Amino acid sequence: MSTRKRSKSAVETDVTDSERAATGEPAQEVGRLQTALDASRDYQRAISEILRAMSDSPGNAQPVFDAIVRNLNLLFKTEFSAVQLLDDGVISMPALDGNPVFLHMGQKYYPRPLDGQTIGGQAMLKKTTLQCAAGDRSEEHTSE
Numbered sequence: 001m002s003t004r005k006r007s008k009s010a011v012e013t014d015v016t017d018s019e020r021a022a023t024g025e026p027a028q029e030v031g032r033l034q035t036a037l038d039a040s041r042d043y044q045r046a047i048s049e050i051l052r053a054m055s056d057s058p059g060n061a062q063p064v065f066d067a068i069v070r071n072l073n074l075l076f077k078t079e080f081s082a083v084q085l086l087d088d089g090v091i092s093m094p095a096l097d098g099n100p101v102f103l104h105m106g107q108k109y110y111p112r113p114l115d116g117q118t119i120g121g122q123a124m125l126k127k128t129t130l131q132c133a134a135g136d137r138s139e140e141h142t143s144e
Helices: 017-022 026-056 062-076 100-109 119-126
Strands: 080-087 090-098
Touching: 026 062, 062 080, 062 090, 080 100, 080 119, 090 100, 090 119
Parallel strands: none
Antiparallel strands: 080 090
């Protein structure tokens, strides 16, 4: 006969959100679900607007780019978003949205040659996505 003790699985030991709601935390559960529902609706609205722009403007990418940057700001609560394109070694910024200071900088410094001096240039050279925190002025940024 074995004397080995059986360990409980995560299913047996963890209390699920539904069980927690049933044991006296319904207000918190309703709040959590409402937040998730609102985020899902915002995401669906953004996707719908971008797809509508694609459908309404075949052969013209500008309305699509504009819808993308507008919705990036709304979904991610950012101060600034941009679409950057690389063509023949030159980065352009066909769509910008957000803080006027950043808009001015984008218009002033683009188009520009591809190099590692900007976040977009670094991402293009590394062929990856990059992330930086607000106010981050460091040369290197983290890959997502």
